[in-house]
Amino acid sequence: xxxxxxxxxxxxxxxxxxxxxxxxxxxxxxxxxxxxxxxxxxxxxxxxxxxxxxxxxxxxxxxxxxxxxxxxxxxxxxxxxxxxxxxxxxxxxxxxxxxxxxxxxxxxxxxxxxxxxxxxxxxxxxxxxxxxxxxxxxxxxxxxxxxxxxxxxxxxxxxxxxxxxxxxxxxxxxxxxxxxxxxxxxxxxxxxxxxxxxxxxxxxxxxxxxxxxxxxxxxxxxxxxxxxxxxxxxxxxxxxxxxxxxxxxxxxxxxxxxxxxxxxxxxxxxxxxxxxxxxxxxxxxxxxxxxxxxxxxxxxxxxxxxxxxxxxxxxxxxxxxxxxxxxxxxxxxxxxxxxxxxxxxxxxxxxxxxxxxxxxxxxxxxxxxxxxxxxxxxxxxxxxxxxxxxxxxxxxxxxxxxxxxxxxxxxxxxxxxxxxxxxxxxxxxxxxxxxxxxxxxxxxxxxxxxxxxxxxxxxxxxxxxxxxxxxxxxxxxxxxxxxxxxxxxxxxxxxxxxxxxxxxxxxxxxxxxxxxxxxxxxxxxxxxxxxxxxxxxxxxxxxxxxxxxxxxxxxxxxxxxxxxxxxxxxxxxxxxxxxxxxxxxxx
Numbered sequence: 020x021x022x023x024x025x026x027x028x029x030x031x032x033x034x035x036x037x038x039x040x041x042x043x044x045x046x047x048x049x050x051x052x053x054x055x056x057x058x059x060x061x062x063x064x065x066x067x068x069x070x071x072x073x074x075x076x077x078x079x080x081x082x083x084x085x086x087x088x089x090x091x092x093x094x095x096x097x098x099x100x101x102x103x104x105x106x107x108x109x110x111x112x113x114x115x116x117x118x119x120x121x122x123x124x125x126x127x128x129x130x131x132x133x134x135x136x137x138x139x140x141x142x143x144x145x146x147x148x149x150x151x152x153x154x155x156x157x158x159x160x161x162x163x164x165x166x167x168x169x170x171x172x173x174x175x176x177x178x179x180x181x182x183x184x185x186x187x188x189x190x191x192x193x194x195x196x197x198x199x200x201x202x203x204x205x206x207x208x209x210x211x212x213x214x215x216x217x218x219x220x221x222x223x224x225x226x227x228x229x230x231x232x233x234x235x236x237x238x239x240x241x242x243x244x245x246x247x248x249x250x251x252x253x254x255x256x257x258x259x260x261x262x263x264x265x266x267x268x269x270x271x272x273x274x275x276x277x278x279x280x281x282x283x284x285x286x287x288x289x290x291x292x293x294x295x296x297x298x299x300x301x302x303x304x305x306x307x308x309x310x311x312x313x314x315x316x317x318x319x320x321x322x323x324x325x326x327x328x329x330x331x332x333x334x335x336x337x338x339x340x341x342x343x344x345x346x347x348x349x350x351x352x353x354x355x356x357x358x359x360x361x362x363x364x365x366x367x368x369x370x371x372x373x374x375x376x377x378x379x380x381x382x383x384x385x386x387x388x389x390x391x392x393x394x395x396x397x398x399x400x401x402x403x404x405x406x407x408x409x410x411x412x413x414x415x416x417x418x419x420x421x422x423x424x425x426x427x428x429x430x431x432x433x434x435x436x437x438x439x440x441x442x443x444x445x446x447x448x449x450x451x452x453x454x455x456x457x458x459x460x461x462x463x464x465x466x467x468x469x470x471x472x473x474x475x476x477x478x479x480x481x482x483x484x485x486x487x488x489x490x491x492x493x494x495x496x497x498x499x500x501x502x503x504x505x506x507x508x509x510x511x512x513x514x515x516x517x518x519x520x521x522x523x524x525x526x527x528x529x530x531x532x533x534x535x536x537x538x539x540x541x542x543x544x545x546x547x548x549x550x551x552x553x554x555x556x557x558x559x560x561x562x563x564x565x566x567x568x569x570x571x572x573x574x575x576x577x578x579x580x581x582x583x584x585x586x587x588x589x590x591x592x593x594x595x596x597x598x599x600x601x602x603x604x605x606x
Contacts, residue, residue, distance in 0.1 A: 029517050034401050037390050041408040044484050048423035055271035055426060070272035087250040090166055091234045094173030099227050101325060102181025108318050110189040113306045120326050126589060127329040128179040131545040133239030134581050136172045137569045138332035139163055140244055168244035175328050177230045184226035188219040228288035232281055236416030238548040251277050252418045259422055274419040281414040333585060340582040344575035357579035368564040375475055376544045379482035384536045387490035395498045412485045421552025424481060429472035473555045481549045486539040493535025497528050537595040541588055
């Protein structure tokens with residue numbers, strides 16, 4: 020495994036640990052999913068393309084692919100146009116109250132998208148408050164369900180990613196380039212198209228790819244607001260549930276098609292983003308006042324309007340949490356009973372969310388930071404494999420990842436045992452004896468290694484694998500800016516690699532670690548798609564319970580749970596601002 024003469028040290032051990040971890044909970048599940056996709060329930064264990072033939076020959080399934088691609092592409096284009104426009108305006112011109120607006124935008128960004136979906140339904144649905152208001156004046160609003168509703172939620176929620184990416188890139192464009200363009204006669208839109216946009220095009224393409232992948236993988240939004248508009252994540256979930264007792268192969272084939280499409284998009288983005296421009300940053304752009312009052316008015320109207328639309332679902336959800344709801348009908352009475360009911364009936368879900376989240380974030384911070392050090396400072400074939408593993412969760416949706424873990428670890432790996440008759444009888448009478456948590460289960464017939472189905476452990480693992488890239492990438496990014504000479508100086512003073520890392524390197528990396536950790540925390544506590552695939556009644560989280568309450572028409576309790584989650588997100592963001600000393604989130 021290692022070259023001759025290679026000294027096996029702590030970082031070699033951590034490299035092995037990282038490869039084993041990602042091998043068990045990422046590589047093997049992907050391999051199992053691919054193997055299942057090419058098997059048929061009538062001939063398990065044999066190569067078959069019957070699942071794909073069934074998929075291609077059925078209009079219902081082909082329609083789901085077209086639905087997903089169409090709404091995702093439209094959402095990506097609209098979100099990109101809005102996000103780039105917002106970024107350009109706020110970077111180059113002074114907008115009144117921009118610091119407050121920036122915080123509101125970030126808060127909207129980290130609210131779960133399905134909160135926006137059901138808030139829009141309660142406002143603009145068939146019995147929505149705003150729909151009824153306009154109906155009193157004889158005005159019929161367009162339907163919020165199906166393609167229109169999904170597109171609205173995707174656009175108003177995901178444009179923020181493009182805004183953050185593009186604004187970060189525009190801040191690095193030397194303003195002397197704009198001045199040179201103006202001296203050559205390029206002003207206004209012509210200057211933007213010929214100078215500003217080409218410089219940030221790689222960043223725009225990266226942001227567009229992120230928006231596409233997030234929209235393409237979203238299960239909660241199409242499920243809540245889509246009605247008959249079936250997308251691929253919904254299709255995977257439905258097929259898995261309907262086939263769970265007999266055929267998991269067809270669900271795997273649909274998941275395989277989703278992963279293939281996501282990989283194609285990811286590779287296209289990498290291909291077209293190869294060209295980058297390095298700026299010297301001697302003259303960073305400075306926001307200036309508008310010369311034209313009409314332009315100032317419309318710019319403020321655009322920025323304020325878009326920010327309001329993005330934050331409106333969150334505001335509506337918060338006020339609804341204090342309203343009485345009876346049989347799905349919102350009353351005029353204000354109450355705190357939704358919060359007491361949420362805690363008394365769903366306290367376990369709240370506890371689970373924080374318990375799973377805290378365990379996951381501890382593991383993510385400790386190992387994500389070390390894995391980042393390996394990828395940057397310990398260059399080898401193994402560090403490249405680790406780096407590739409860190410990118411894989413970006414192209415695998417939560418629904419598919421949950422399916423992958425269930426395929427591998429729902430029942431674990433069975434190993435026959437040779438216990439004595441007395442021991443076997445005792446185990447049979449006790450039904451199941453669990454040892455080492457849920458990792459090793461002794462049953463009458465066999466020893467099941469890593470039997471994680473129905474446990475909190477499998478949910479924590481999904482959180483770690485899917486959200487570690489935030490911390491790993493953020494830590495690696497700042498580590499690349501730290502000169503290796505610091506490590507070398509420490510070594511020359513007699514410090515080993517471990518003391519150097521914890522006492523010298525890690526403190527300097529702290530801003531990146533904190534940034535990545537809080538981003539990981541915020542995203543994992545609102546994770547829905549993978550948790551829906553993995554949870555049981557004992558391991559339900561806030562997001563799962565919210566989803567269930569919305570489906571039951573218990574909007575008040577669902578809003579109370581959502582408000583609790585939003586409050587945690589806000590507090591986390593305030594902590595981020597406090598620790599980093601700025602009100603920007605680097606993307």
